[in-house]
Amino acid sequence: MRAALLIATKDLRQRARDRSALVLGFVAPLAIAALMSVAFSGTTHFHARLAVVDNDHSPLGSALVGVLRSPDLAAVASVRQLAEADARSAVTSGAQEAALILPAGFSAAATGPGPVPPIEVIANPDHLISGRLAEAVAQGFVAQLNADRLSVQAAVGAGATAPAAELARRASALQLPETVVDRPSGQHELDAISYFAPAMGMFFLFFAIGFGARGFWTERREGTLDRLAVAPVRPSTILAGKALSIVVYGLASMTVMWLVTSLFFGARWGNPVAVALLIVDVVLAVVALAALVITWARTERQVDSLSSVAVFGLTIIGGNFFFISAAPTVMRRLALVTPNGWALRGFIDLATTSGGPRVVVAPLLAILTFTVVVGALAAAQARRLVVG
Numbered sequence: 001m002r003a004a005l006l007i008a009t010k011d012l013r014q015r016a017r018d019r020s021a022l023v024l025g026f027v028a029p030l031a032i033a034a035l036m037s038v039a040f041s042g043t044t045h046f047h048a049r050l051a052v053v054d055n056d057h058s059p060l061g062s063a064l065v066g067v068l069r070s071p072d073l074a075a076v077a078s079v080r081q082l083a084e085a086d087a088r089s090a091v092t093s094g095a096q097e098a099a100l101i102l103p104a105g106f107s108a109a110a111t112g113p114g115p116v117p118p119i120e121v122i123a124n125p126d127h128l129i130s131g132r133l134a135e136a137v138a139q140g141f142v143a144q145l146n147a148d149r150l151s152v153q154a155a156v157g158a159g160a161t162a163p164a165a166e167l168a169r170r171a172s173a174l175q176l177p178e179t180v181v182d183r184p185s186g187q188h189e190l191d192a193i194s195y196f197a198p199a200m201g202m203f204f205l206f207f208a209i210g211f212g213a214r215g216f217w218t219e220r221r222e223g224t225l226d227r228l229a230v231a232p233v234r235p236s237t238i239l240a241g242k243a244l245s246i247v248v249y250g251l252a253s254m255t256v257m258w259l260v261t262s263l264f265f266g267a268r269w270g271n272p273v274a275v276a277l278l279i280v281d282v283v284l285a286v287v288a289l290a291a292l293v294i295t296w297a298r299t300e301r302q303v304d305s306l307s308s309v310a311v312f313g314l315t316i317i318g319g320n321f322f323f324i325s326a327a328p329t330v331m332r333r334l335a336l337v338t339p340n341g342w343a344l345r346g347f348i349d350l351a352t353t354s355g356g357p358r359v360v361v362a363p364l365l366a367i368l369t370f371t372v373v374v375g376a377l378a379a380a381q382a383r384r385l386v387v388g
Helices: 003-014 019-039 059-068 084-093 104-108 130-156 164-172 194-206 207-222 223-232 235-264 272-296 298-317 329-335 339-352 357-381
Strands: 047-054 075-083 098-102 120-123
Touching: 003 059, 003 207, 003 235, 019 120, 019 194, 019 207, 019 235, 019 272, 019 329, 047 130, 059 075, 059 098, 059 104, 075 235, 084 098, 084 120, 098 130, 104 298, 194 207, 194 235, 194 339, 207 235, 207 272, 207 298, 235 272, 235 329, 272 298, 272 329, 272 339, 298 339, 339 357
Parallel strands: 047 075, 047 098
Antiparallel strands: 098 120
């Protein structure tokens, strides 16, 4: 144990004198997280620009405009009433993201025996979510209108004596008994800094894989490991010392990221105990990856190649550079084969809820499984560290 501590202390001293290690571990994560949070700050606050065209010039057209300008939609959409040609041009240019076009004769059809004609929806291809919102409003409006007509017809068929206009007025005051409402899955909205703070912290933490592996090969080139080989120091002790230095460095880097972004950038990390458990779990996964690179590489050039593949491959697949929830299904599934992908899932759950360690049980177990498997592969070749 004493030998492992001495090796770890020596590695940490070397790293403290290495400016690149300090920049990558403490300065760069904070700077990049702040920049990315600014760049993506608008992606979590959706607001659509919609146009509405009333070619029918009827009370139903006014009712549709009223629905779009209702308090329920004011927080997510702003609405302009335009002529049809202007609306189509605005959607094409991107000035308006989508438009709803009420056809001429809509009111006459609604009061007749036939079906209500659909409301045309056009959307800019760069704003598909706004188009879906406009489509949902149009479908809901027509569904409510059909429900009102059915209510009036049912009342008349049952022998109601009130005038049809009065029955229609009463029916229009009713609402469909079931509606689909989008609500956030957590108690808090996920803002950009709360996502990119842990994401960038883990991205730069992964560079410790290269630091640890290159340090080993430097010592091997300079003969340090040969001197240890003739001393009563087992290869596993050398690996333990290297691992301990990465643990201390990684914990310090992630803890500084956690504290600084929470205090000065308003990042919401969640329950401190759960956050600490996730950080420790991720750091251990990085240790296992560094050990695997050390034992698999045959040259210093291979160390650089394997480290780069590990860092950029895992962070790109894991979703460190983009909101993983907005990625295609295949990307979200691939993220769950990476330790950082599971960690991000845990950090998101903590940031959007008030849950404790129970919330991150699944991510913790998944990351631990990854660490054990990778660590076992590295341990199987640990003896080659000195004598291979």
